[in-house]
Amino acid sequence: MFCYQCEQTMKGEGCTKIGVCGKQPEVSDLQDLTAYVLRGLALVAREARKTGHRSEAADAYFPDALFSTLTNVNFDPDDFVRLIHDIVRFRDELKGKAEAAGQALDLPEGPATFVPAPDYAGLLDQARETGLFDYPTDDPDIRSLMHTVLFGLKGVSAYMDHAQVLGKKDQEISDFYHDALAAGWDGKPMTLEDWVGMALKTGEINLKTMKLLDAANTETYGDPVPTEVPLGHKKGKAIVVSGHDLKDLHMLLEQTRDKGITVYTHGEMIPAHGYPELKKYPHLYGNYGTAWQNQQKEFAALPGAVLMTTNCLQRILPAYTGNVFTTGRVGWPGAPHIAAKPDGTKDFTPVIERALALPGFAADEEGGSAMVGFGHKTLLGVAGKVVELVKAGKIRHFFLVGGCDGAKPGRNYYTKFVEQAPRDTVILTLACGKYRFNAMQKALGDIDGIPRLLDVGQCNDTYSAIVIASALAEAFQTDVNSLPLSLIISWYEQKAAAILLTLLFLGIKNIYLGPSLPAFLTPNVLNFLVEKYNIKPIGTPEEDLKAILG
Template identity: 45%
Template sequence: MSNMFCYQCQEAAKGVGCSKIGVCGKSADVANSQDLLIYVVKGIAVYGEKLRELGQTDKEVDKFVVDALFTTITNANFDRANIIKKVQKGLEIRDELKAKLIKAGVKVDGATSSSWLSKFMEIIGLGAKEEVKLADAAIFNADSLDQLNEKAKTVGILATENEDIRSLRELLTYGLKGMAAYLHHANNLGYDNDEIHAFMEKALVATLNDELGADDLVGLTLECGKFAVDVMALLDKANTESYGHPEVTKVNIGVRNNPGILISGHDLNDLQQLLEQTKGTGIDVYTHSEMLPAHYYPAFKKYDHFAGNYGNAWWKQNEEFEKFNGPILMTTNCLVTPKKSYKDRVYTTGVVGFDGLTHIHEDENGKKDFSVIIEQAKKCEAPVEIEKGEIVGGFAHNQVMAVADKVVEAVKSGAIKKFFVMAGCDGRVKSRNYYTEFAEKLPKDTVILTAGCAKYKYNKLDLGDIGGIPRVLDAGQCNDSYSLAVIALKLKEVFGLEDINELPIAYNIAWYEQKAVTVLLALLHLGVKNIHLGPTLPAFLSPNVAKVLVDNFGIGGITNVDDDLKMFLG
């Protein structure tokens, strides 16, 4: 085995995988610890799935599984000590679940409940009689940190020798990681769905089952797409019922003269708590990267100190965080290794972690105390202005449906010839400038539908409008790709079409990490075909698995802007 092996993001070294240190900055020790955490979660799922069949569920266990999966997503947690603590906690949870299963009368690893009641129930046919076949993930033990370290080196991606099975297991796992991220945010707002948890356990267990072949795993991966739609719908409901439906909004990208706090990531609950705690302090709050769409929600517009958006996509934070002057709160990924010059101003919360950064924990009621950030902000200079102007967003499904007649008429009249879904992620490789050039060269009778930080490649371009309809319609965060799907399905209904692929919509999506995988699986479940992914196809797709996606769904890559425009426009 190599020092590490990770190929879950688009920046996998040489398009193959990171084997010494992650391009993201994570060390081999962190990568291996994350692999071990996933392995432990799979062991938890072995018992959790069986207990669920017996009618026993545990919300705390569900929460741990979701948070653990989210912890291992790209650019979220680089704190090895924190990850090892989660591994140790996971082993405790796993063994507690095993004890519950034994107590319920199920034979586990040769053991069963010794109580006379369980034995009596088994005799009369009311008790569970089968013996649970245990994978190593459900039974291994480690008595020391050294043993955990050694175990971590043996349970990573390459532990699955068959390339195609490995590819499908990882594709499924990455879909689950993205689902966990979205479910985490919904849970923080008090929304949940037990069926999603059940599927996550089922899928995790399946990745341990050597009897499952490629066809079985393909089926599970497509089923993951169904639950990906469900989890994005759940988060959409959580966000809109908590904060109102997004509205078309102009967002200031300049600065004010007050000290500021910059909040990045995706968690709207964290933002709400920060805005409440900064009222009347003389401190302004700015969004960064994926937090930009918070400005579209009506509930946040009541805060006079909610100043605007500062900067661009996640990968520019090394430059922009330095110029901001005030403290920065990272609520989710993507975190870039902070420079010494501003490291003392970066705080983490939720699943985010980095050695040496102050972490803001929540109490038993889910409340967080941001006073240490607020006090530091009071001593800081106002942000350095890096740009001026406004950007427009808020075109989620409810808003677009409100002007659906206008959109439909523009299509029928020929004013709008085609929509291009350019959702997804941004990243640091220069080849992503393709998306800026693509947007600039699109004909004036086309409209871009976007969500996620991919928007930063073109949301500040002056692309104009079509009869008052902006040529860039930003639905929001990456999870708001759900809005784009809802819009497409509504247009399909309005035009009386049998197939969503008959719509004048093309999909040219940029991907980076695992939430993009979840969105892709959701689109495939909805029947969308001929999706193009860039700037490169995922390294975790083996040639055979890639062929399945190409043959069945028309998945393709990108080449150059001029040739791709000819292909998309026919």
């Protein structure tokens, strides 16, 4: 195995024996093979669409399969074996359809002609030959950008997967999967500039995908409204829903009506409390626990069941084996999985039965609260007032302090940054990194009624943040780079990589990135980003605040 797709990669270089995330080498190799066979499907799909041949089922499979390979999503080798065979079947069906119609497909040897071994051992042997260094280039900078595009596309896939379950699709996005995965594998040479262009295009497609998901979420569940979320719990039976998939939460809320069970969000699900169509369920009470890296302690202490709808899943400890259910793309060997029926619905009875069999919380417990629900609709509603406050000198600067959380001690930077930000500054936040400071909401106070800490939502709600920044730029008749706004980003997995590419596509400069820089960027690629976009690694909160505010 060799994997360096996330921030916690071993020694900042690469995981080679086992993942720091707990990923076994076989799973890592099978994930690489999954990406490899997807390139084969992409090569065929790109050719076949020239003569009007498409497979909607195959197109929907690209995000599903790639999302499964994202950090902390799926650790079950059986799932990847199934995916690999499915992808090859899609590829051959599409090839057969185009050829039957008389098209001669121009396909090079490699992923487009790959035949998977029928048995597990044979498949693993093949998987070992399709790793990140078995790419068709000897140029380390091109390889670095090829990896950047792949990892970015994994992030896009997470968002596309959520949009798809809510009925959205988009041909331009599907075509980009073909183009990006086929690029470099078709025997046609690509320059470094071509690959930079492909990386920025990945950012553009990610923006489009986040917009599609925003529409899917808000059309289905309404526009988020400011909502106070209790961080304690109520006496009684409990189900905790983690991850990002709002549809799973909605289906579970329907199925737990009148069951005497209280439903809690966890991790990246906390913004769900702000959506009118979800908050209307009285048994959706509060948020349990904190960010994903604390789950082993928190799930062990939970007298209820857990449903993991997406990342971030950590190794399931014996203390709570049987209480954690996976669904969607998430998998853990031996953990009970709730699969979707052909019509997309899911039967969560096993989760409900488990929660009812477990003792539940013995008593009510207060735990403070956090505010969510400051999406673009709400914030644009107060944009006029915000602009007035800036003009009156009451708001000096905006910070977007957002992104992933993780276990590294260096991530305290983000907590300290928020604590030390002067009282005339406003902090927008999103994604799971906010757990480092979201309970400080009340202590941070407000500026003439505008809370100083505004939770925009999940990582995909970066779309909302971009809408808000663009509206501010318009109000001040300037561009986003000239606004009194700084981006202080924490990254961990590949959705953050996709978002970073989106910000670069938009030409946003002076981003502070941490806690460390991606291992998959070579020094040359990194230099390019520093020179063109002035990306900076985070320093100390004191130094960085001083540099920004002068």
